[in-house]
Each structure stands twice: as C-alpha cells, then as structure tokens.
Amino acid sequence: xxxxxxxxxxxxxxxxxxxxxxxxxxxxxxxxxxxxxxxxxxxxxxxxxxxxxxxxxxxxxxxxxxxxxxxxxxxxxxxxxxxxxxxxxxxxxxxxxxxxxxxxxxxxxxxxxxxxxxxxxxxxxxxxxxxxxxxxxxxxxxxxxxxxxxxxxxxxxxxxxxxxxxxxxxxxxxxxxxxxxxxxxxxxxxxxxxxxxxxxxxxxxxxxxxxxxxxxxxxxxxxxxxxxxxxxxxxxxxxxxxxxxxxxxxxxxxxxxxxxxxxxxxxxxxxxxxxxxxxxxxxxxxxxxxxxxxxxxxxxxxxxxxxxxxxxxxxxxxxxxxxxxxxxxxxxxxxxxxxxxxxxxxxxxxxxxxxxxxxxxxxxxxxxxxxxxxxxxxxxxxxxxxxxxxxxxxxxxxxxxxxxxxxxxxxxxxxxxxxxxxxxxxxxxxxxxxxxxxxxxxxxxxxxxx
Amino acid sequence: xxxxxxxxxxxxxxxxxxxxxxxxxxxxxxxxxxxxxxxxxxxxxxxxxxxxxxxxxxxxxxxxxxxxxxxxxxxxxxxxxxxxxxxxxxxxxxxxxxxxxxxxxxxxxxxxxxxxxxxxxxxxxxxxxxxxxxxxxxxxxxxxxxxxxxxxxxxxxxxxxxxxxxxxxxxxxxxxxxxxxxxxxxxxxxxxxxxxxxxxxxxxxxxxxxxxxxxxxxxxxxxxxxxxxxxxxxxxxxxxxxxxxxxxxxxxxxxxxxxxxxxxxxxxxxxxxxxxxxxxxxxxxxxxxxxxxxxxxxxxxxx
Numbered sequence: 001x002x003x004x005x006x007x008x009x010x011x012x013x014x015x016x017x018x019x020x021x022x023x024x025x026x027x028x029x030x031x032x033x034x035x036x037x038x039x040x041x042x043x044x045x046x047x048x049x050x051x052x053x054x055x056x057x058x059x060x061x062x063x064x065x066x067x068x069x070x071x072x073x074x075x076x077x078x079x080x081x082x083x084x085x086x087x088x089x090x091x092x093x094x095x096x097x098x099x100x101x102x103x104x105x106x107x108x109x110x111x112x113x114x115x116x117x118x119x120x121x122x123x124x125x126x127x128x129x130x131x132x133x134x135x136x137x138x139x140x141x142x143x144x145x146x147x148x149x150x151x152x153x154x155x156x157x158x159x160x161x162x163x164x165x166x167x168x169x170x171x172x173x174x175x176x177x178x179x180x181x182x183x184x185x186x187x188x189x190x191x192x193x194x195x196x197x198x199x200x201x202x203x204x205x206x207x208x209x210x211x212x213x214x215x216x217x218x219x220x221x222x223x224x225x226x227x228x229x230x231x232x233x234x235x236x237x238x239x240x241x242x243x244x245x246x247x248x249x250x251x252x253x254x255x256x257x258x259x260x261x262x263x264x265x266x267x268x269x270x271x272x273x274x275x276x277x278x279x280x281x282x283x284x285x286x287x288x289x290x291x292x293x294x295x296x297x298x299x300x301x302x303x304x305x306x307x308x309x310x311x312x313x314x315x316x317x318x319x320x321x322x323x324x325x326x327x328x329x330x331x332x333x334x335x336x337x338x339x340x341x342x343x344x345x346x347x348x349x350x351x352x353x354x355x356x357x358x359x360x361x362x363x364x365x366x367x368x369x370x371x372x373x374x375x376x377x378x379x380x381x382x383x384x385x386x387x388x389x390x391x392x393x394x395x396x397x398x399x400x401x402x403x404x405x406x407x408x409x410x411x412x413x414x415x416x417x418x419x420x421x422x423x424x425x426x427x428x429x430x431x432x433x434x435x436x437x438x439x440x441x442x443x444x445x446x447x448x449x450x
Numbered sequence: 451x452x453x454x455x456x457x458x459x460x461x462x463x464x465x466x467x468x469x470x471x472x473x474x475x476x477x478x479x480x481x482x483x484x485x486x487x488x489x490x491x492x493x494x495x496x497x498x499x500x501x502x503x504x505x506x507x508x509x510x511x512x513x514x515x516x517x518x519x520x521x522x523x524x525x526x527x528x529x530x531x532x533x534x535x536x537x538x539x540x541x542x543x544x545x546x547x548x549x550x551x552x553x554x555x556x557x558x559x560x561x562x563x564x565x566x567x568x569x570x571x572x573x574x575x576x577x578x579x580x581x582x583x584x585x586x587x588x589x590x591x592x593x594x595x596x597x598x599x600x601x602x603x604x605x606x607x608x609x610x611x612x613x614x615x616x617x618x619x620x621x622x623x624x625x626x627x628x629x630x631x632x633x634x635x636x637x638x639x640x641x642x643x644x645x646x647x648x649x650x651x652x653x654x655x656x657x658x659x660x661x662x663x664x665x666x667x668x669x670x671x672x673x674x675x676x677x678x679x680x681x682x683x684x685x686x687x688x689x690x691x692x693x694x695x696x697x698x699x700x701x702x703x704x705x706x707x708x709x710x711x712x713x714x715x716x717x718x719x720x721x722x723x724x725x726x727x728x729x730x731x732x733x734x735x736x737x738x739x740x741x742x743x744x745x746x747x748x749x750x751x752x753x
Contacts, residue, residue: 086699087719094501121500263590264612266698271590406500410719417700424612426703436705439522443716446725447499 039105039333042072045080045096045112047089051324052079054164057358058351059344075337080109090118097127100331110332111341114161114325116151116401117409122327123152123160124406129328130158134339140347143365147399152325161327162346164355166364167288168395169223170388171315172296174212174304177283178311181210187386191313194284197252200316204261212283216275217265218253218423220286222416225249227319232403233411240411240441240448242434250419250430257423264424276303288321289362289392298382308384318395362392369393407445414440485734492727497720505724513728522705523713523729529701530709533618533693534686537625542678544626545633550663552634553641566638569631580628581695584620585611614706617697621707624692629685633678640674641667673747680744684737690715 046052055062055070055077063071070077082092096109103109114122122128131141141149141159145166152161171194175185182193182203193203204214215221229243256262265272275282276297285291292312298305326346328338344351352363356372360380363369372378373389380388415437422433438450492513496506517523548569551557559565572580587594588610595607610616644667652662668675690711693701699715701708710733717726 091718094498097501125501127501264609265590269589270586274591417702421702421704424609424703426612426614426706433704439520439705440716443522443713444719445499446497446720446722447504 039108039110040075041106042075042077042111042334042337043080043107043109044077045082045089045093045109047082047084047113049081051113051326052081054345054355054359055341058355059341072337075334090121093122097122097329100127100329105333108331108333109329110334111338112327112329114152114327115409116320116323116325116404117412118406119151119161119325120154120404120408121406124154127330128154128160129330129332129335130160131162131328131342132159134328134335134342136162136339136342136347140343143349143367144346145364145366145396145399147320147396147401148323148325148364150401151323151404152327161325162342163323163325163364164346164352164361165290165323166362166369166392166396167290167320167323168362168392168399169286169288169291169319169321170312170391170395171284171286172292172310172312172383173284174282175309175311175384176278176304177207177210177212177281181207181212181283185311187311187313190311191315194313194315197316201252201255201261204256205259207283208259208261212281213262213275214256214283215262216272216280216282216285217263217267218249218257219265219267219272219416219420220262221253222249223321224286224315224317224319225252226412227399228317229403232405234405234407234448238448240438240450242415242437246415247430250422250433253419254423264420273297276305278302278304278309284315286315286319286321289360289388290322292380292382292388293360296382305382308381310383311386312380312383312388312391314391314395318398320395320399320401362389362396366393369396407448410444411441414444488727488730488734490727491723492731494724494727496724497722499720509724513724514732517725517728517732523710525705526708526710526713529618529706530687530689533621533625533689533707533709534683536618536622537629538679538682538686540622541626541630541633541682544630545637545678548630548634549637549641550667552638555646566631566635569634571631572627573629573632575628577624577628577691578695580624581692584624585696588616588620611697612703614703617703617707621689621693621696624696625686625689629682633682636674636678637671640671644670676747677744680740684740687733687736 044051052070056064059072061072062077065071065076068079068081070079080092080096082089093112096103100108112122141162144162148163148166149159151163153159173190178190179185182190184190192199194200200214207214225245225248229245231241231243233240233242235241257264263271274280275285285296287295292305292310296305296310297303300306304310326342328335328342332338346352346364349365349368352365353368353372355361355363356368357378369389370393373387373393376387378387378389379385418433418437418440419430421427421436422430427433427436442448442450491506493508493510494506495504495509495512497504551559552562552566586592589595590607590609590611594610595604598604599607608616610620648666648670649662652666657665688711689709693707693709694712694715697707699712701712710729714726714729714733717729
C-alpha cells in the first residue's frame with residue numbers, strides 16, 4: 001500500500017513533467033501556424049472599460065457575453081483588463097508580449113491599447129504590426145489628425161497604431177467666478193485675461209483677491225508646458241535632457257504657489273477635485289473633452305458641471321492630454337478582424353460621428369469634427385450650452401508630437417515628483433531637486449545617463 | 451529481537467521524513483530557489499530597456515560596489531532607521547508599562563482579556579488599509595485639519611504630507627500603533643514567567659516598586675527584551691507598506707520617507723534583476739547576522 005502510494009506520487013510527478021514538455025513542443029507549431037485570420041479567439045489587452053464600451057456601442061456585430069468576454073460572429077473576444085496603477089498594465093502587457101511566441105494560438109494577444117507617454121516602447125519594436133501589413137492604407141487614415149499618427153510612428157517612419165480619439169485640451173473656467181472677478185462670463189472676453197502666461201499670472205492675482213485659486217494645483221499646468229517643449233526627453237546617446245520650457249514650469253509654478261494663487265495637490269485626489277464644486281473656489285481646470293464629460297462630477301447634484309456652470313477658452317497655450325491608441329500585436333491570428341476594428345472605429349466617419357453624438361468624445365476625424373464644430377445644434381451641457389468643438393479643432397491642428405521617447409512616462413513622473421517637492425518648499429534650490437530627479441530617473445531606467 | 455526493533459524505528463523514522471516533505475517542498479520552491487536565484491542574479495547586469503533585455507552579462511561584484519558608492523542608499527537606510535527608532539521607542543516604553551501592569555497581581559486589573567485583545571487589534575488591520583486611513587485623515591482638507599481649524603488651533607490647514615517631520619512622525623505613529631500590542635504580549639509572557647517568590651522576597655526585604663522593576667524584572671526579562679528589539683529591527687529594516695501607501699510610492703517630501711525596500715521597488719520598472727538582487731543580498735546578510743544574535747541569545751538561555 002505504502003509502496004503504491006509512493007509510486008502514485010512518482011507517476012504524478014513524471015506526468016506533470018510530460019505535460020509541461022507537451023506544452024513546449026506544441027507552441028512551436030502554433031508560431032508557424034499563426035497567419036492571416038483563422039483564429040477563434042480575439043485577445044484584447046486594455047487598462048479600463050472604455051474601449052470595450054466603444055466596441056459594444058459602435059462596432060457592428062459585437063455581442064456582449066459577460067464582463068470579460070464577447071463575440072464577433074464565430075470569434076470569441078476575450079478581454080484582459082489590468083488597471084494602470086503602479087505600472088501594472090505595462091508589466092502585464094510586457095509579460096504577455098514576451099511570451100507571445102510560445103503561447104498557444106488561442107492565447108496569443110491580438111490587439112492591445114497604449115497611451116502616448118509610452119507608445120514608443122511598443123511601436124518601435126517588432127511586437128507591433130505595421131498597419132499597412134493589415135491592409136490599412138494612408139488613404140484610409142487620411143482624415144485623422146496628424147499628431148495622432150506621429151505618436152504611433154516608429155523610428156523608421158512606419159505607422160504602427162491608430163486612435164479614434166483626439167485629446168486637445170482647453171481651459172475650463174468657472175463662469176460665476178469670471179462674472180464676479182472680471183465682470184463678464186463670455187468666453188471671448190475671458191480669454192483676453194488668459195491669452196498668455198503673463199496675463200495668466202496677473203489674472204491669478206485678481207482672482208486671489210476675491211478668494212479664488214486660479215487653478216487647483218500646479219500639476220494642472222504641467223501638461224501644457226510639457227507639450228510645448230522643443231526637446232525630446234532623451235538624446236540619441238541616451239542622455240536625459242530637460243527642456244527649458246519645463247524649467248519655466250518649475251519657476252512659474254513656484255511663483256504661483258508661493259503667492260498663494262494655487263495649491264500643490266496631486267491630481268485626482270479629493271483635495272484636487274474640491275474645485276468641481278462651488279465651495280472649492282477654483283477658477284479653472286485644464287483638460288480635454290473627456291475631462292469635461294467624465295471627470296467633473298456632472299451627475300452629482302450641486303457640482304458646477306451639473307449646473308452647466310463651466311465655460312471653455314483656449315487659455316495661454318494649446319496642449320493635449322490623454323488618448324488611447326490601438327495596436328495590433330505581432331503573431332496575431334485574427335489580422336482580418338483587428339484590421340476591421342481599426343478601420344471601423346478609427347477611420348469610418350459614420351461610426352465616429354456617432355461616437356461624438358452619443359459619448360461627447362472628440363474623435364480623430366477632421367471632417368467630422370469640423371462639421372460638428374460649425375453645427376449650432378451641438379451644445380455641451382456642462383459648458384452651459386457652449387459648443388467647444390471649434391476650439392478643440394483648432395487645438396488638435398496645433399499639437400506637435402514628434403518628440404516622444406520610450407522613456408517619457410517614467411521621466412515625466414519623476415520630474416514632477418522631484419520638482420513638486422521643490423515647489424512645496426522641501427528643497428532649498430532647483431539644483432537639489434534636479435539631483436533627486438536624476439537619481440530617481442537613473443534608478444528607473446538604468447540605461448540612461450545624466 | 452534487537453534487529454527487529456531497529457527495523458521498526460527505521461520504519462517510524464521514514465514516516466517522520468514523509469511528514470516533513472510538504473514543508474521542505476514548500477520551503478525549497480518558495481524560499482530556497484528564489485533566494486539562490488536572487489544571489490545568482492546579483493552578479494549580472496540584467497534589465498529591460500522597454501521590451502529589450504539588456505544582458506544578462508556577468509559583472510562580478512559591480513552591482514554591489516555601485517550600490518554602496520551611491521549616496522542615496524545611505525540616505526534611504528538613514529530614513530528607515532530614523533522611522534524605525536521613532537516607532538520603536540514609544541512602542542517598547544508603552545509595552546513595558548502595559549505588560550508590567552497586566553502582570554502585577556497586586557493591581558488586580560479588571561477586564562484584562564478585553565484590553566489585551568483591544569491593544570492587539572491594530573495589528574490585525576492590513577498595513578496598507580491603515581496607511582490609506584491615515585492618508586485620508588491627514589489630507590489637507592481631511593478631518594484632522596478640519597477639526598483643528600474649527601477648534602481654532604490652526605488658522606489654515608497644516609500640510610502634513612509636505613512636511614518632512616510630520617510625514618515621518620505619521621509613519622512612526624502608525625508603526626507604533628500597529629506593533630505595541632504584539633510587543634506587550636511578548637513582554638507579558640516573559641514577565642509572567644518570572645518566579646513570584648522573587649518578588650515576595652524583595653518585598654519582605656523592603657524593596658521599592660522601582661527597585662523591584664529595575665533589579666528583578668528587567669534583568670530576568672533581558673533575553674526577551676533583546677529578542678523583541680532585534681525582531682523589531684529586522685521588521686523595521688523591511689519597512690515598506692506603510693510609507694509606500696502613505697506617499698503613493700514616492701517617498702515624499704524630498705525622498706525623506708523612502709525606505710530601503712521602497713528603493714528596491716523602484717528597480718521594478720526596468721526589471722533590474724541585478725541591482726535589485728544586490729540590494730536584497732545586502733538586506734539578507736544584515737538580517738542574517740541579526741537573526742544569529744537572536745539565536746545565540748535563545749540558545750544561551752537554555753544552558
């Protein structure tokens with residue numbers, strides 16, 4: 001009996017070994033078999049539900065089965081959603097992509113989403129498929145905003161992804177406060193008080209006298225300075241370089257904070273979002289369409305958004321914030337479906353117009369957006385019935401995204417963290433904070449030097 | 451006959467080994483192999499730049515030298531020790547007092563069981579949850595600030611998270627609250643083990659309460675006291691969750707709450723196995739030495 005138990009244990013161990021061996025050998029066949037479009041499972045990696053809801057609402061033939069699966073015809077769609085927190089999404093994505101060669105056919109990733117801050121990390125590798133290989137031509141994408149293509153263009157000039165969104169940002173101001181401080185709430189008039197950074201600072205002083213913060217936190221203006229810098233974060237020979245415009249952000253923010261014109265909150269904290277309500281006494285936020293519609297508590301009674309109490313102006317400088325790009329993973333066995341999704345969601349004017357009307361998103365299609373911008377019947381309730389699209393369109397044309405590097409996300413974070421400490425007064429000089437920035441950055445990216 | 455009995459012993463022994471298998475299996479898979487691979491990896495340059503792996507290239511002790519020659523690691527070690535000491539001193543003081551009261555029969559404390567449970571409670575809460583709670587309580591517009599303002603103690607909110615002292619004190623406070631119950635129980639066990647006749651003899655001789663405490667309780671308690679000190683130091687060196695959550699992983703302000711293990715976590719983005727490994731090996735050596743000290747004390751006691 002005892003002996004048989006032992007032998008059972010041994011057999012089990014051997015069997016397990018054989019099983020893993022099996023797994024290894026079958027994968028090689030899978031790699032070679034992975035071709036055009038015979039796959040039964042479409043695997044999609046994302047960090048939130050946004051793209052899923054776009055597919056459910058706007059992709060013809062998509063059926064929802066349950067929270068993590070759907071169906072397109074005979075093909076099962078599997079969602080692999082990992083939240084963005086603490087780099088978790090990228091860690092998971094890296095893991096899947098690095099094992100892509102060995103994964104069985106039905107488990108191979110077919111499509112994944114990326115953001116601008118780290119798009120290059122994926123597009124400048126062989127883990128993504130050029131869109132032309134999927135049959136998507138420049139002609140298909142001609143109506144897209146150029147910057148959205150720059151974000152996913154690799155170092156050889158090949159386009160490796162596509163987006164349905166454009167994310168030009170505007171300055172979103174509190175109409176009541178504008179009336180009180182500047183005597184007008186009309187966008188054209190308010191813009192005159194914020195047309196450049198000098199005026200912005202002057203107006204901030206006026207606002208302070210009446211008890212308002214011009215913005216909630218210095219973190220709000222970071223994107224604007226960052227988008228308007230001239231140098232990429234990293235040079236050809238992997239040296240970190242800091243653009244003068246970013247140093248100007250540090251200087252300007254230090255002045256704002258020291259003068260008491262704004263606070264030093266991190267974005268998305270409770271303190272930061274106080275200004276979405278009248279008691280918060282915040283004059284303005286900077287943001288794109290999605291901030292206005294999804295983040296400013298428009299469904300909460302008593303919020304400024306609920307009352308339609310915001311207005312939109314261009315502000316001192318144009319910028320963009322956010323956006324999601326679709327990439328096709330190398331090794332996909334559903335090339336046809338992936339191509340069709342990209343074509344329908346990011347190139348089809350009918351579907352894209354529908355996205356604007358239903359979801360108030362700003363879509364990546366010039367003619368559609370320009371048509372709606374001149375359509376007086378399109379009104380945004382949060383903005384008190386204003387049609388902000390003309391402003392967004394003008395902003396989208398001006399965005400320049402040629403300077404992205406694969407390191408942007410981490411460097412942005414570390415720079416803001418170190419400089420934030422300086423602005424809050426924890427360092428005596430910018431140089432000390434700079435030292436901290438380089439320390440953090442080279443720990444995060446060992447291949448970079450200062 | 452003798453032969454037969456040795457056979458049964460062997461057979462019994464075999465069962466002993468079989469029962470040990472699960473432990474060794476778990477130990478080897480989850481502790482020994484990772485430990486060995488950490489040490490192995492620490493001799494290589496091995497990380498990811500984006501999706502490209504750099505290395506692995508054998509570089510000997512370079513990671514170790516690089517780590518010790520960078521000024522940050524000393525700063526982070528300093529942070530860790532300051533925050534540990536700041537938490538440990540109140541922790542051991544309060545625990546000693548409580549254990550002394552609980553163990554003193556002449557005080558006849560009521561509801562001992564209840565209080566012993568209550569003081570242990572904070573330890574049952576997850577450190578991260580505790581940290582989240584403090585983060586919300588001490589936010590710029592949080593309840594603590596609101597309270598202080600409405601009591602007219604402050605005019606405008608005090609920014610706890612922007613002040614080096616305040617954020618470190620919050621971390622010390624949390625560590626203290628979480629661990630003083632545990633320490634009390636350990637010290638109490640030690641105190642209850644002291645022979646009551648010693649106390650009676652001392653009282654008969656006319657010793658004062660403080661004399662009894664310092665001349666009898668403390669010397670006998672010393673091994674347990676050192677055990678508590680060193681285990682707490684080991685735990686303190688591995689401090690991670692409380693400051694990580696409280697500062698959102700940034701160790702703000704100005705890196706003054708970044709602990710050594712938080713620094714280890716920073717190597718994660720680039721999957722820097724080499725540097726991470728070297729740092730872990732250092733921690734392993736320090737912890738190993740400290741554990742040996744505990745082991746020595748415990749075995750010396752038995753002699």
